[in-house]
Amino acid sequence: MHFKYNIHFDFMKHSKKFMLFSIIVTLLGVVFLSTEGLNRGVDFKAGTTLDINAGKTIEQAKAKEIITAAGLPTGIITPGGERVSIRFDKVLSQDEVTKIKQGFVTTYGSKVSLEENTVDTSLAQELATKAIYVVLIASVFIMIYVAIRFEWRYAIAAIVALLHDVFFVISIFSIFHLEVNLTFVAAILTIVGYSINDTIVIFDRIRENMRFAKIKTYDDLKHVVNVSVSQTFTRSINTVLTVLVGATLLFIQGGQSIHLFSLAMMIGLLCGAYSSILIASPLWAMMKKNSLNKGRKAAVAKS
């Protein structure tokens, strides 16, 4: 068997539609983020999360009973068969955690095992601020690197695509009210890495093709972008596929924290491939067009 992706697609032709689509999605994200906000986990909101595995299915009602018996507010219980995750807005003391564990042990037997995650209020605040800084600082450094290795237009287009991806994933988490924790920040940063990786591979090809191309009109520019994207298309699809395989398996197999991590990764991966091809590259061409016009005007003025 032999297959190859035949590309006879004018990526630039529909670029405006895709950009419009992305802008609408981004605006939707802004609306959701400002009204719904994010479902912040204990890492960013203080409190205690208990992950309990009993070795057999835990009924939500029973879990509630156990917690009430321990004299605590029920918190938010995420059922998951043998494994439940309970979140308390208040920081539990060690004794309270022991009490709850005891409760589960009496109901479900000694196979009960537990993970506790507690974050104090001031630290949660600090982590949240730090997380935002990390993403911004990383973006700035990446932009500087790309601006040095390529040129500023590439850097701007790459960062727009990058922030688009990051924002898209954050929006999805806001819309579906998925919990955001420190591992989510790790996922976002991996997305940053992949997104930029994807964009750079295409830009590298554009840069190379530009060296031999005689660009006179915007159509020539569009042609270079189309050719470059086509040439790297097989690679884009293959790489996304392989990483997607890893992320999907982690999603199916992993525990609660890995679960959300891999979900963010999957969304980010697809989004990264989309934005590199349909946002970053056309955006670069549009910026480059302006320099073409300027160049021609200057030439006309001279003559």
Add this chain to the structure above:
Amino acid sequence: MDKKKFVTFLVTIILILAVVAGTTPYIIKHVRLGLDLKGGFEILYEAKPLEAGQSVTPASLKETARSLEDRVNAAGVSEPEITTEGTNRIRVRIAGVANQAEVRKTLKEPARLTFRNSAGNIVMDGSDFVPNAAKVVFDQYNQPIITIEVKDKAKFAKVTKELTGQPMSINLDEKQLGAPVVQGEMTQGKAQITGYSLEAAKNIRDTINLGALPLQLAEKYTNAVDATLGKQSMNNTLLAGGIAFVLILLFMAFFYRIPGLVACVSLIIFTWLLLVVYMLLNATLTLPGIAAFILGIGMAVDANIITYERIKEEIRSGKTIMSGFRAGSKNSFRTVMDSNLTTIIAAAVLFALGIGTIKGFALTLIFSILVSLFTNLLLSRLLLQMLIKSGAVNKPVYFGVREDEIHAL
């Protein structure tokens, strides 16, 4: 076909795979697992002075961390990681501890400095000393002397009078730091302790200063994992990783044929080498670390895909296998470098601003990219070059290129 070269190639591959297969069990056994994989807990403490109006000094924070370590060691736990952070924080990471609750309780209690007589009775404790007054000075023979100062001269005089000629032991919690012999009654409220090496003298000084001003520890962040749950997470993640790895290998071999097989070998070496790096650096492998590991494999695969796509392209444009390989390798090198370096930048920022578990993730990502550049840019290429030079793969179809795709030059 040059049989000699081809045999050399095969032998090299077999040797490499044999080394990998032979050493892997040993390596896996010796990679340090994090608490989320084998149970344990991580706590970030914030230290406050026990008495109001005092402040936390770098010395007292370090001393508190050391006393925590002593206590953990006393509980029989191996390899605790205890580090100070910023001006007033201590992070404790303990993996594989059975009586978690007990250890956590003892950790939270402030360090207690006591002075005891030979019968083991407490004659003085930390609160009897003037805060931060213990110092290390040198006598005329350049020997270190610890000078101490107490608050209550009368009490000190009484104690020293009773213990004259006898040893008075200095203890932090239950650990004895030294037992100097009392030379006589001391009425000035000051004393000198001699006969210790500089290192030991400094230790005793810090302990006394801390004992006079013990720090109260509050838990700011706690992550505690029961051993069974940790093991389960590890097995799940490893299973996911294992399946993904096999699928990726199959994909590479299927899609890129002969070079794909070479990529499989280099991916196996990549994974092995990353484990070796972990073992040698004694770094702790955590759950986010494994996630980064699997993603690192993705990056490594990408490096191969970029190269092979490029080689295919060059062959399609009419070049011979050898010159297609050369041009493809050369042209893809820059692409791989640029894309990997940008990811390293992101990971480095993550590591530098490191917050808790994220640090482990960032570190693995950095390691994996560096190892990937070595195995997939250097090693994989060398192997492929050996193979091509042997002349065993002289048809484009071995690279996944059909004859009818090739344009005339």
